[in-house]
Amino acid sequence: MRLTSFQDMDIGQRGFFSPVQIPNCALWLDAADASTITQVAGSVSQWNDKSGNVNNATQGTGANQPVTGSLTINSLNAMYFQSANSRFMTLTSRISRTGGYTIFSPLTVGNSGATTALTGMSGSGTAGFSLSFNTTLNPRIVKAGVSVPLVGTNPLSASTPAIVSAITSFGASPQNALYTNGVANGSNTTDPAYTADFNSIGNTASTQYLDARVGEIIVYTRILSVQEHDLIGSYLAAKWGMSWTNL
Amino acid sequence: MDESLIVEFSSVTDAQTSLDSINAQILQLLQGDGYTVIDNAVIGKNAATGQDDPTAVKTSTWAIIQQSPDNTFYFSSPHNDLRFENVTIINGVEKTLLLAWQQTDDV
Numbered sequence: 435m436r437l438t439s440f441q442d443m444d445i446g447q448r449g450f451f452s453p454v455q456i457p458n459c460a461l462w463l464d465a466a467d468a469s470t471i472t473q474v475a476g477s478v479s480q481w482n483d484k485s486g487n488v489n490n491a492t493q494g495t496g497a498n499q500p501v502t503g504s505l506t507i508n509s510l511n512a513m514y515f516q517s518a519n520s521r522f523m524t525l526t527s528r529i530s531r532t533g534g535y536t537i538f539s540p541l542t543v544g545n546s547g548a549t550t551a552l553t554g555m556s557g558s559g560t561a562g563f564s565l566s567f568n569t570t571l572n573p574r575i576v577k578a579g580v581s582v583p584l585v586g587t588n589p590l591s592a593s594t595p596a597i598v599s600a601i602t603s604f605g606a607s608p609q610n611a612l613y614t615n616g617v618a619n620g621s622n623t624t625d626p627a628y629t630a631d632f633n634s635i636g637n638t639a640s641t642q643y644l645d646a647r648v649g650e651i652i653v654y655t656r657i658l659s660v661q662e663h664d665l666i667g668s669y670l671a672a673k674w675g676m677s678w679t680n681l
Numbered sequence: 682m683d684e685s686l687i688v689e690f691s692s693v694t695d696a697q698t699s700l701d702s703i704n705a706q707i708l709q710l711l712q713g714d715g716y717t718v719i720d721n722a723v724i725g726k727n728a729a730t731g732q733d734d735p736t737a738v739k740t741s742t743w744a745i746i747q748q749s750p751d752n753t754f755y756f757s758s759p760h761n762d763l764r765f766e767n768v769t770i771i772n773g774v775e776k777t778l779l780l781a782w783q784q785t786d787d788v
Contacts, residue, residue, distance in 0.1 A: 472725035472737035474716060475764055479725045480737040492738035494722075495745055496707070497757035502728055518685040518778070519761055549787050568787070579788055641786045 451669060453652050456662050459485045460529050461653040465502065465513040476503050481513065481523060491523035491635050498522060500636060505647050507542055507595045508675035512647035515636040517546040520643045522636035524556045531628045533656040534603025535563055538666050539648060540674040543567055545592040546645035554578050554638020555630065562630035564638045565600055573619065575602045575610045575626065578638045583626045584610040586619040597670050597678060601657045604628045609657065616667050616679040649674050686758035688773035695772040696746045696754040703743050703759050706768045749782050
């Protein structure tokens with residue numbers, strides 16, 4: 435059955451819908467699902483991908499591990515990335531840029547005073563997609579280490595949960611757009627001209643360490659339709675106790 | 682930004698000796714808390730079941746040694762973590778990480 439609205443999902447489908455029902459789900463990290471988390475006294479060494487691609491996020495260095503079981507978003511467990519302690523994770527595989535990306539994350543950002551990245555490049559990598567936040571907490575679509583194709587018009591509020599989503603593609607028909615709880619937050623057709631695939635969560639190129647409570651990270655390797663985008667947004671809003679305005 | 686404690690050393694040898702000592706102390710503490718240690722790495726537990734997850738990535742060190750712009754060497758202090766506040770640090774000097782040492786690229 436093809437789901438065309440959150441209402442379709444809700445009628446008779448409750449408990450069965452998951453983001454993987456929409457094709458091309460490349461990554462699904464869910465902090466509310468404790469069964470996907472491997473931890474040592476709250477410090478997380480592995481956060482398993484629920485997309486079916488086994489693209490797990492890992493961190494084997496204790497001081498750099500994000501924290502689970504201590505902070506929440508609207509009563510659900512959140513993964514805590516603390517910029518001061520350089521907490522981040524690396525994905526098992528890079529996520530292909532070829533078809534573009536649609537990314538969602540319910541999260542609460544902190545005010546670290548620095549630019550911070552939700553996704554990016556591991557090691558010294560550059561030129562892949564990074565979703566980051568500038569010093570005033572405006573979300574941004576970034577070609578890591580190279581350029582900033584789009585800065586969101588409106589900043590997030592520190593300590594206020596929000597669903598951030600973005601679309602970005604390059605090449606023949608480039609497009610970039612940012613949304614906060616479904617509300618448009620800037621768009622353009624600047625070509626990011628990505629030349630690499632991203633593979634880091636919580637930083638980029640060993641810098642811009644994230645300061646946030648992260649509920650989920652869901653990535654598709656294509657630009658979702660408006661209906662699909664709203665479906666995931668509504669799903670996340672219902673789950674995390676947030677609002678979502680259809681695109 | 683929250684402040685982070687680091688331990689600074691004049692040589693990478695001193696830093697490695699100190700880190701080895703810290704790793705040994707942390708492994709002992711975690712073993713005492715019921716964690717399994719194999720080949721000097723900690724086996725994590727599934728957050729839902731509390732069972733060992735030997736297939737997941739293991740925690741193999743407390744920190745990674747980095748070189749500072751002042752040509753000293755440092756790593757994150759175990760005292761940033763309340764679980765390890767009583768870990769003894771040898772050789773180095775504990776101090777607050779300078780903002781200037783952190784890479785803060787904007788792009």
